[in-house]
Amino acid sequence: MEEQQLQSLTEEISETFFGLPFLHHISFNARLRTTGGRYLLRTHNIEINPHHYRKHGLESMIGTIKHELCHYHLHLQKRGYRHQDRDFQELLARVGGSRYCPDTGLRREVKTRYEYVCTACGQEYQRKRKIDLDRFGCGRCRGKIKLLRTFLQQDRN
Template identity: 45%
Template sequence: MSLLDEKDLNEIVHEISMRFFGKPFYDNAIYNHRLRTTGGRYIPAKRTIEMNPKYTSEFDDEELIGIIKHELCHYHLHVEGKGFRHGDRDFKNLLKATGSPRHCSPLPSAEKRFKHIYICKNCGHVYRRVRRVNLAKYRCGKCRGELVRDNKKG
């Protein structure tokens, strides 16, 4: 999908809101080019949904719709005065009811960023890092096991 202008983005958000939630989206959806690690975010003080424009150019429509549904869960629960944060039961229930994803997929362009990969000897958990890790100083955060470099990548 190519980058939509903000008028088209608002129309799509309104359409998804009506289709999956049965409620209109009255406020604003905009692009935020400064977003790096997330597909979108909801700002309660402004009642605005901000979308990462890279997700419209690097992914298909299905991923974009999932991100919009996730942000609309925040929006509709906030408007209704219910728990709209990630840890709230209302939010988790609405995610499940609408088939919205809990997290968005990482950008393909961001995947190439990691230069070092470390694996826990004990539990096998994989750590991807931009910077090197001092293996004498750090342990696995899950099981406290010893970390080793993955020689294929790092």
């Protein structure tokens, strides 16, 4: 979907469901990861997560646009625009917006990492895989290495 189409779709949803015009800008932001969209209090613009749209389809995106428009209109009217506000919850239910901005599935994968230390020189190593301690020694001094700890790390994708 082109951004121009996204803009007209949002203007249409705003008129139809809220009876009010959407006078700001909506765009795709590929850097959004954990939400389907967001409303920016400072600029009154809305951003939509394109990964979310690709994964969950148009219906879900319309739900997200309605959700963001609830923040938008209530904020401009100086009413309760936050999730916990009664105004927000009532308006959201009335227009049939998404209850929350669902996870996009792009959360980074968490993997186990291994940290080793050389018993001779104290050099530390971080590895993605377990090292066969019988076969490999310290890269610096050939000393014996031992497992110091395991920890979790988020994978970059």
